[in-house]
Amino acid sequence: NKRVVAEIEFKDSIQIIPKFNLGKDVHFSFAPLNDDVFIASGLYQEGRFCILKDSGTKQNYFMDYPSRDEAEKKVTNQIKFQAYFGNLVVHPSGNQFMFCTGNADMLSFYTYKNDKIILKKEINKTFPDYKYDNDTKRFTGFSARSNKVYLYACGTEKNVYLLYSGKSYAEAGERAFLSSRIDVYNWEGEKVNTLMLDIPIKSMVVSEDDKTIKITGYTGTATNIAIPAKIGEYTVTTIGFNAFYNNSTLES
Secondary structure, three states, X not given: OOOEEEEEEEXXXXXXXXXXXXXXXXXXXXXXXXXXXXXXXXXXXXXXXXXXXXXXXXXXXXXXXXXXXXXXXXXOHHHHXXXXXXXXXXXXXXXXXXXXXXXXXXXXXXXXXXXXXXEEEEEEOOOOOEEEEOOOOEEEEXXXXXXXXXXXXXEOOOEEEEEEEEEEHHHHHHXXXXXXXXXXXXXXXXXXXXXXXXEEEOEEEEOOXXXXXXXXXXXXXXXXXXXXXXXXXXXXXXXXXXXXXXXXXXXX
């Protein structure tokens, strides 16, 4: 309820150290660029992203949302945020980040330099299929036939790994929120690989050397599954703690 950003230290014991209050803005994705600066996406009228100092002070708002046509350009950011929300991934150096949209095939790669955000590359293959009432500034929902696209994302020094669905709720139901396909992009926004898994997952982590994948979430309904030893050239080394939590169908 206090909406406080805290730092967690893992030493002899776990320590939670409050850093600053978030104020009144509604932040959806939030990540550090360095020890003093944070990047956030959220419900802002002034822009798509917000830069925060470690004191909680807003430095500035940056970037506009994409628009499919002139009519959508007039839609408020409060509505667009709900249609274009997604995953924010920061490069380990803190000088780059990318954003992938959950309900459209859209990727944006940015550079952070001299307290400014610069768009490096944008890939807009599709746009969200949603309804809204601009007069009342009210988002009224997605079409059931709108495809879920990027479900989860993580990054390393070299690449960004994107769990890709491509299925709609109308055709696949809850399975639209799972996928066995991982698209791999470098930080220049170029697609370098596609990995296909033997099972659908909801989240994963890739090692810093880009050699191993850890599956952190599975919510399928199969009674028996086989954990792959490798996914392409990547070795599967670990199944995350609670990866099968609350799964009542799995037997082995």
